[in-house]
Amino acid sequence: MPITEPAGDHIELRNTLGSAASAYLRSAAHQPIAWQQWGPEAFDLARRLDRPVLLDIGAVWCHWCHVMDHESYEDTGVARLVNEHFIAIKVDRDERPDVDTRYQRLVQALSQQGGGWPLTAFLTPAGHVFSGGTYFPRTDRYGRPGLLTLLPRVAEVYRQNGLGAQEEVVEVNRQILEATGDRLTPGEPSEQWLHTLLATITHEWEETHAGFGLPSGPKFPAPGTVELLLRLHAEIGRGEARDMALSLLRAMARGGIHDQLAGGFHRYSVDGMWRVPHFEKMLYDNAGLLANFAHAFAETGDGEFAEVARGIVTFAADVLWNEELGGFGGSQDADVGPGDDGDFFTWTPAEARAALSEDEWAVAMHRFDIGEQGEMHHNPAKNVLWIARTVEQLAGGFGASEAEVRAVLARIREKLLAARLRRPAPFVDPTVYLSWNGMMIRGLAEAARFVREPRAQALAVRCADRLAAQCWNVERGWPHALGPGGTFTGGFLDDQAQMALGLLTLYQLTGEPRHLELGLGTIRVMEARFRTPNGAFRDTPIDQRAEVAALAAPSHPYADQPTPAPVPTAAIALEVASLLTGEPAYHARAEEVMRQFAGENPRRIGHMGSTAALALAMLVWPNPTIVLTGDAADPRHTALRDAALRAWRPGLVVRHGRPGTHDGTYLPSPDGAPRAFICAGGTCSPPVSEAASLVEALRSLARP
Structure with a gap:
């Protein structure tokens, strides 16, 4: 569909979002603003008309994006100003994280x-920012200028100052991107770096209610930090x-950020007690938290952690799984429509x-603190469900056994969930983002391994195999997104790194060569398309043509925000590949990548450096590896494999040999019996052939 149509001696603009692949962009196709999709055509149009660009970046799950769309961009007065004086471009931040990352930095500065x-950013026709902010109302309020006031001012400033031709704007943008980017800070990986980061994380820790942030909030999940602390x-x-780590997971599990009925977690808590969430639910949060809770159960044996992990699997399977595309959708919205604020998830007492x-109401009222004065400002009668009293407290208060209370709570959950499902449900974005699906494959594999959740392995395998069949390209790797119309948006480093790590984690669970081969193939693409001449990785392919100057600015993301940073994730995948194959070249590359950032000050990066720290930990401390040899069909091999997969220690890798061959230096026994070796730091234990002996040998991995 063309962007414009000639109409006499002028150009008539029209809204082009109806043809967009993104559900978020299509949701604005009815608006009276002549929105254009991101691309060179839109910027060429701005140059031809010598107009500034209004850039709006949002997401389908974003509450305030929907608010601004409804109150401002659906208003005919705002639309008239935009269409007369600007070229309006709307971007889905999930679809184009490279655009979002760079323009966030420019606008913030x-x-x-x-x-x-x-x-909300105002750009020159060449894509350089000269003004901007976040949410703007239609009229002046909340201490913010309204768009009806702001748009004429911005257009006048652009015209009077000739900003489209000013080199000063270009230079300021260049300096900002250079100063705020993820700069290379070379150094040697060291244990001291990790000790300093732990001290920094401890200083950042909010003790009263657990987590990172002010006691009054907001607070976000920190899956990478939990993994690092363990x-x-x-x-x-x-x-x-x-x-x-454990207190943070318990606080979240018992708070309103955790969906107490359907499982899974909302994106963040607006308060410091984890009670009142922003209600959108993201695939990436739940993927990371699934691994967290599976590992916490392995660490403690506490059934509460296993129950929460099973709930995340249920949410992913029942709400996010997209059978048509063979992957998990990206998110579930917070709201159903304008004026809504989590009403699908909240409850009045009535x-x-x-x-x-x-009888059930009496228990539910105390369990979830349901009262006439709820937590929601837009409707004070609405209550967020959070665990106010434990099973033990309820049993004591009602004079019942804990088993009886659990049975009542199960009925309460079943009935409330059934009632909730009769309400209009928030939209689920069906788009399959490969990076987030790689994270969920890993989370499901860990849940299958440690929680023994039966659906988790089947879901992980189905997701990996379906995506491989539909969108893997041996030369270009993984795309960024898969939608009903096929793949769209070329793949980023994050997609390759997360899919590689997810596949290598899944291989440890299944022992299926196809998962190992696909993970290693992903690493080969990652090396070929994202490695810079100095050995670092960048977020976009080195051969990708930048539509505007901002996208040409190199970015080497090594800080988490809020997903795990792609560069250290790539390094972790490389190190795991080394442990699974015995190939030292992968280890050498992981070291080369992390040397580019080991000079970063851990006090500056804080807990947002958790994934980088996990990568460094794999390089400075030996990673224990259980090596299995022999025929996988042999029942003795099955017993050894099950014992190996039940073993828990952070960083432990399970490596599978191949039937009828020897796996590097790990020779089969003379009679062909399956054997297992425990290796770390270049040395291995004597081989064992019995599961009981392997369990005993694993005790040598005890903590200092």
Whole structure:
């Protein structure tokens, strides 16, 4: 569809979002604004008409994006100003994270404000930012100028100052991107770096309600930090690291950020007690948290962690799984429509009471703190469900056994969930983002391994195999997104790194050569398309043509925000590949990648450096590896494999040999019996042939 149509001696603009692959962009196709999709055609149009660009970046799950769309961009007065004076471009930040990352940095620096979504930026026709912010109302309020006030001012400033031709704007943008980017800071990986980061994380820790942020909030999940804290406890015996990880998971599990009925977690908590969430539910959060809770169960044996992990699997399977595309959709919205704020997920006392018997209501009221004064500002009667009383407390209060209370709670959950499912449900974005699906494949594999959740392995295998059949390209790797119309948006480093790590984790569970081969093939593409001449990785392919100057600015993302940073994730995948194959070249590349950033000050990066720290930990401490040899069809091999997969220690890798061959230096026994070796730091234990002997030998992996 063409962007414009000539109409006499002028150009008539029209909204082109109806043809977009993104569900978020299509949701604005009805708006009176002549939105264009991101691309060179839109910027060429701005140059021809000498107009500034209004850039709006948002997401389908973003509450305030929907608010701004409804109150501002559906207004005919705002639309008239935009269409007369600007070229309007709308971007889905999930579809184009490279665009979002760079323009967030530019707008934050120029406005001296925090970023976020919606992001509103005013650009020259060459794509350089000269003004911007986040949410703007239609009229002046909340201490912010309204668009009806702001748009004429911006257009006038652009015209009077000739900003489209000013080199000063170009230079300021260049300096900002250079100063705020993920710069290479070479150094040698060291254990001291990890000790310093732990001290920094401890300083950032909010003790009262657990987590990172102010006691008043907001607070976000920190899956990478949980993984790091468990690894640090395993390596250096720091009990406070373990305590922080487990207390954070317990606080989240019992709070309103955790969907107490359907499982899974909302994106973040607006308060510091984890009670009142922003209600959107993201695939990436739930993928990382699934691995967290599976590992916490392996660490403690506490059934609460296993129950939460099973709930995440249920949410992923029942809500996000897209059978047509063979992958998981990206998110579930917070709201159903304008004026809504999580009403699908919250309850008035009357709504809850109507779904339950009187006895059940009495228990539910105390369990979830359901009262006439709820937590939601837009409707004070609405309650967020959070665990106010434990099973033990309820049993004591009602004079019942814990088993009886659990049975009542199961009925309450079943009835409330059934009632909730009769409500209009928030939209689920069906788009399959490969990076987030790689994360979920890993999370499911860990849940299958440690929680023994029966659906988890089947889902992980189905997802990996379906995506491989539909969108893997041996030369170009994984695309970024798969939608009903096929793949769209070329793949980023994040897609390759997360899919590689997910596949290599799945291979440890299944022992299927196709999962190993596909993971290694992904690493080959990652090396060929994203490796820079100095050995670092960048976020976009080195051969990708940048539509505007901002996208040409190199970015080497090594800090988490909020997903795991792609560069250290790639390094972790390389190191795991080395352990699974015995190929030292993978280890050498992991070291080369992390040397580019090991000079970063851990005090500056704080807990956002958790994935980088996990990569460094794999390089400075030996990674225990269980090597299995022999015929996988032999029942003795099955027993050894099951014992190996049940073994828990952060960083432990399970390596499978191939039937009828020897696996490197790990020779089969003379009689062909399956054997297992435990190796770390270049040395291996004597081989064992019995599962009981392997379990005994694994005790040598005890913490310091």
